Amino acid sequence: MDNGQKEVILKIDGVKKEYHMGEVTVHALQGISFEIFKGEFLVILGPSGSGKSTILNIIGGIDQPTSGAVTYKGADISKAGERALTRYRRASVGFVFQFYNLIPNLTARENILLASELGSNPLNVNELLNMIGLGDRGVHFPSQLSGGQQQRVAIARAVAKNPEILLCDEPTGALDFSTGIQVLKLLKTFNREYSRTVAIITHNAGISEMADRTLYIKDGLVDHVELNENPIDPEEVRW
Template sequence: MTRDTGVEHPPARRPPAGADDGVVFEARDVRKVYHMGEVDVHALRGVDLDLSTGEFMVLLGPSGSGKSTLLNILGGLDVPTSGTVRYLGHDLTEDDDRALTRFRREHVGFVFQFYNLVPSLTARENVALVTEIARSPMRPDEALALVDLEDRLNHFPAQLSGGEQQRVAIARAIAKRPDVLLCDEPTGALDVETGVVVLEAIERANRELGTTTAVITHNAVIADMADRVVSLSGGLVSNVRLNETSVAARELKW
């Protein structure tokens, strides 16, 4: 199932996982400490991680393992307490707020567990939020067609089911044709059936648009979709697993 998006895309490239060439993200000894009132929370205790171009990576771990923190740092939403994060060789930890904003605007698509749609905007307008500020975006209706929501353009989030809302969020994330797509528990609030539909949309973005993708989940089943599965626990990488063959989203069951 392919769609003509009107723009040429490089074919999806799936380099062998762990290859040194085409590294998008390079995180080294990343640590993050939160000060919560009187206690310090060590969310990350020295994480090393690479993410390659076009790769589909799943970050697996229980709550509190630091996976969201790591994803936020990769996406420039947060800065580590120490350590370095390079994006295509550029050190993000050196960037100020303005540079990080530009980085997110130009390169990163985010999908969150609770969708984070603007409730006062329709599906189309939520996507337009991105297309209006991106450099060479799709049209909002195109992006929504990619997630099979072409007939829900003018619905407000409150008029959409959870799965539909998450697909709007995915459309919003991919409409800018991001270089990386970062998804934080995208199916966390959804049932299996809906979750699969959402994962298919992410999968398509990865396969068809060649977007480097990282998905956070605590659901081990989803990990089968990935090229590579990185497990986090207690703020450290506890295990890295390469999937010889990845399972298509529609075949997942949990």
């Protein structure tokens, strides 16, 4: 993939993040820099404690760096206020969590609707339900769905407001292999059919096979970047 031809949607520049835990200071990110391109399928890979979740939180606008800059489409969000960050999350970012975080007392359809009500150009909720293969289960509550089904609803909810970028935190972490593959297929579909950026953080190296690009994170820095000229289909992914 030729980076020079790609439009940069997010730029992380020298970002540091420190946490103070009592008298101990933890350096989660140590001046990390990288870019995310519009429409790419990015995998951020790294072992536990490497800082990958911190990166996701910062680029998702739910945490702020101690220093450094994060620019989204040219605007610095690293020092943005609460309202501006909320606007950013509302309009531009979709989140998929490892443990789904569906609202238990809303049905599958209502969970998706909840997010679509926030978007200015939302996707059709019924089409999304069909896309995730749960067209007939929209009236079911999370407790009536399997883990895989819940994660599919979570993905539909994340994409419902039609965000520029979809951030996924270990989306297959709580699922068995075949269900995980279904979830990856959905993410790929959203990436390809809607031309939206998808960034997945995981420690599952198998998933990087389907990515356009993989960032390897170690000790709060980018260890190396791998471009994938021929990403494989999700069905072919193995772990």
